[in-house]
Amino acid sequence: MTKPKVLISDKMDPNAARIFEERGCDVDVKPGMTVEELKAVIGQYDGLAIRSATKATQEILDAATNLKVIGRAGIGVDNVDIPYASSKGIVVMNTPFGNxxxxxxxxxxxxxxxxxxxxxxxxxxxxxxxxxxxxxxxxxxxxxxxxxxxxxxxxxxxxxxxxxxxxxxxxxxxxxxxxxxxxxxxxxxxxxxxxxxxxxxxxxxxxxxxxxxxxxxxxxxxxxxxxxxxxxxxxxxxxxxxxxxxxxxxxxxxxxxxxxxxxxxxxxxxxxxxxxxTPHLGASTTEAQVNVALQVAEQMADFLVNGGVTNALNMPSLSAEEAPKLKPYMALAENLGSLVGQLAHGDLPKISIETEGAAAQLNQKPIVGAVLAGLMSRYSQSVNMVNAPFLARERGIEVREIRNEREGVYHTLVRVTVATSQGERSVAGTLFSNGAPRLVEIFGIGIEADLEGHMLYIVNRDAPGFIGRIGSLLGEAGINIGTFHLGRREAGGEAVVLLSVDQAIPADVIAQAEALQGVVTVKALAF
Incomplete structure (x- = not known):
């Protein structure tokens, strides 16, 4: 696996570079660069470690095509355009306790x-x-x-x-x-x-x-x-x-x-x-300068290598201890958000994220951020947990969090509900014992399915022969089915087919599926 690459662009205690290297990052130390020099190289880096000299302006951030995190060794972040960094999906951290x-x-x-x-x-x-x-x-x-x-x-x-x-x-x-x-x-x-x-x-x-x-x-x-x-x-x-x-x-x-x-x-x-x-000496002791340099290196390396988020100014904190426990929930949450985003039509003025059982006892902010990241991917291909809340606010989407610690049918559950012009639409998922995310309900219909790769979602009238017809259609088109999941409200009523396939489904095959007897809706999905 390629190591994350970090640039230290301001004078900093040399032990900061050592910490980055020890924790699995490649690091370059280049203090004193001009704006043009920084613009020319910043696109190579996943992380940027700064003090007060480097200005992370829109101009620099536009050139930072791979940047994932900016770490400020110190409290003040006046030299970072945080709203613009958020819109670009870049985490901004500081070290508020080092000095x-x-x-x-x-x-x-x-x-x-x-x-x-x-x-x-x-x-x-x-x-x-x-x-x-x-x-x-x-x-x-x-x-x-x-x-x-x-x-x-x-x-x-x-x-x-x-x-x-x-x-x-x-x-x-x-x-x-x-x-x-x-x-x-x-x-x-x-x-x-x-x-x-x-x-x-x-x-x-x-x-x-x-x-x-x-x-x-x-x-x-x-x-x-x-x-x-x-x-x-x-x-x-x-x-x-x-x-x-x-x-x-x-x-x-x-x-x-x-x-x-x-x-x-x-x-x-x-x-x-x-x-x-005095000339802004509040943080100017040898101990403080060492402390903030070491802390910013630890925080950035933790984020780039392990996914831990500490002292971030534009996203919820997520400790290195929490990250492994929350990681499968965040994967589930992002998939659920993506699912409703792909299936819902028109504007989505409201979204409700409900956790139940074990999920309700966890840090909710990363789960909410992951749902929004999945949902907002319908609007942008470069969305992540940092800029998803920003994009949601920009579009006037009202976000509601609900926590219910009692267990229902499942030991742990995450439910995502969106308001649409056709009414509320809800999907829910759980984690199996091995930590694998699994969809368990879609728009009120119970169905168990993995959400991964290319999938086909079909709503049809429950009737004999339909499974054979859709199987034949895909087979004749040379499309291999990986998994096949079924659910229905009642015998003879509305039914759902959710199947995974090995490749993207062409538009003409979608059109043929829509023409099959009993079909109400067909939608190609991607996760």
Missing amino acids: SITTAEHAIALMMSLARQIPEANASTHAGKWEKNRFMGVEVTGKTLGLIGAGNIGSIVASRALGLRMKVIAYDPFLTEERAVEMGVEKVDLSTLEQRADFISLHTPLTDETRNILSRERLERTKKGVRIVNCARGGLIDEAALKDLLDSGHIAGAALDVFVEEPATDNPLFGTENFVC
């Missing part, structure tokens, strides 16, 4: 620098001054730290602050009361945090909801003498308002590691009294 401790420690360092005016005192002392009385700091012990964002990094900052004997309050829409108790913090709303916090530290991503979360209006409502730290993302604070309130003395100090525009070589805040700044 968490480093960033949290930097936030604490900036907070302490503000509290004791260390940068200013350092510069003064270097200048030969001895201004001991000028730098009157404040203790952090007993003060209230307000966290905006209490996720991974925010929780580490909270634990360090509690160790400094601070009181910690936190605003985070996703923070539960139970998690707050576990962290040892008090959950509050944003207005309460503004009024009570002596120090504010931001640890939230930049989104439409969080942009300027500390607006001029909110900054003006903060407690007089507050000190503010931002090691998260530029754009969370109104920088112009921050300068005005520093100048007025309402805000006693501010420390920014990130800015709206970076690199920040010229900013109105520069030179402001009681303002500390």
